[in-house]
Amino acid sequence: MGGLSRLLDLSGQVALITGASRGIGRAIAKLFGQAGARLGLLSRSAGPLEELAADLNARLGPDRALALAADVAVEAQVNAAVEKLVGQWGRVDALVNNAGLISLGGPVWKVTPEEWARIIGANLTGAYLCSRAVVPHLQAQQSGRIINIASISAQTGGVSGGAHYSSSKGGMISLTKTLSRDLAPYGVTVNAIAPGQVDADPNLLSPEQREKVKAMIPLGRLGLPEDVAQAALFLASPMAAYITGATLDVNGGILKR
Numbered sequence: 001m002g003g004l005s006r007l008l009d010l011s012g013q014v015a016l017i018t019g020a021s022r023g024i025g026r027a028i029a030k031l032f033g034q035a036g037a038r039l040g041l042l043s044r045s046a047g048p049l050e051e052l053a054a055d056l057n058a059r060l061g062p063d064r065a066l067a068l069a070a071d072v073a074v075e076a077q078v079n080a081a082v083e084k085l086v087g088q089w090g091r092v093d094a095l096v097n098n099a100g101l102i103s104l105g106g107p108v109w110k111v112t113p114e115e116w117a118r119i120i121g122a123n124l125t126g127a128y129l130c131s132r133a134v135v136p137h138l139q140a141q142q143s144g145r146i147i148n149i150a151s152i153s154a155q156t157g158g159v160s161g162g163a164h165y166s167s168s169k170g171g172m173i174s175l176t177k178t179l180s181r182d183l184a185p186y187g188v189t190v191n192a193i194a195p196g197q198v199d200a201d202p203n204l205l206s207p208e209q210r211e212k213v214k215a216m217i218p219l220g221r222l223g224l225p226e227d228v229a230q231a232a233l234f235l236a237s238p239m240a241a242y243i244t245g246a247t248l249d250v251n252g253g254i255l256k257r
Helices: 002-006 023-034 046-060 075-089 113-141 163-186 207-216 225-236
Strands: 014-018 038-043 065-069 094-097 144-149 188-195 247-250
Touching: 014 023, 014 075, 014 113, 023 038, 023 046, 023 094, 023 225, 038 046, 038 075, 046 065, 065 075, 075 113, 094 113, 094 225, 113 144, 113 163, 113 188, 144 163, 144 225, 163 188, 188 225, 225 247
Parallel strands: 014 038, 014 094, 038 065, 094 144, 144 188, 188 247
Antiparallel strands: none
C-alpha cells in the first residue's frame, strides 16, 4: 500500500484552487491538503476564505494554506495573487480553475448582454487569466497540472437554456484541449472535469426538482463536491501523468459518451 499511496501524494507541491471558499472548490482544497499539498485558496469571498485557510492550517499544520482574495475576471488581481503565492512558497505546481457563476438564465433571448459578459467573464475569462498567470512557472519547472472544472452543460447544452453558462463551460473544454497541446512539450498536463448535477447549493433546486433530477441519474443520487474533488486529485497525481487534453465525466451515468 505504501507505493500505491505515494501515487496520490501531493507532498511538496503547491496548488492554486480558485473558487475555494465553498462547494466543489472547498472540497478540492480539503482533499488536496490531506494529500500533502500547500494550498493557495482564491475567491472573492474574503471572510469564508480566511476561515477556511485558518481551519486548514490548524488541522494540517502551519503554513499549509494561504488565502488569496481576488476576482478571477480581473487580470491585475489574478497576477497579484499568483505573485503572492509564488512569493510564499517559491513555486506553483497545480492550478484548479473552479471559480465561476451558475446561471440557468432561460432561453438565449432572455439573456442580456450584461449577464452574458458576467458569466463568460467569471467562468471562461477567469480560467484563461489564471492559466496565463501560472503558465510561466510551470514552463520553468517543466512540470505541472491544470485542471478545469467544466460542466455536463457543455456537452448537452443545458437542460433549461442558459446559453451563457453552457457556452462558458464549452469554452473551458476547448481551452483545455488547446492548452494541453501548447503545454505538452513542457511536461504540463491539462484536463477538464465535467460534473453533472452536484449537491453543492441547497437553494439551487426545490425538493421537487431535486427528486426529478435524481430519478434521471442511473446511480440514483446527486453528485457530491467530494466526488469531483476525488477526480481532481486523480488528475493532479502521478497516476494521471499520461493523460492530457481529456474531459473526465463525473455525472452518475446520466450522460454516457
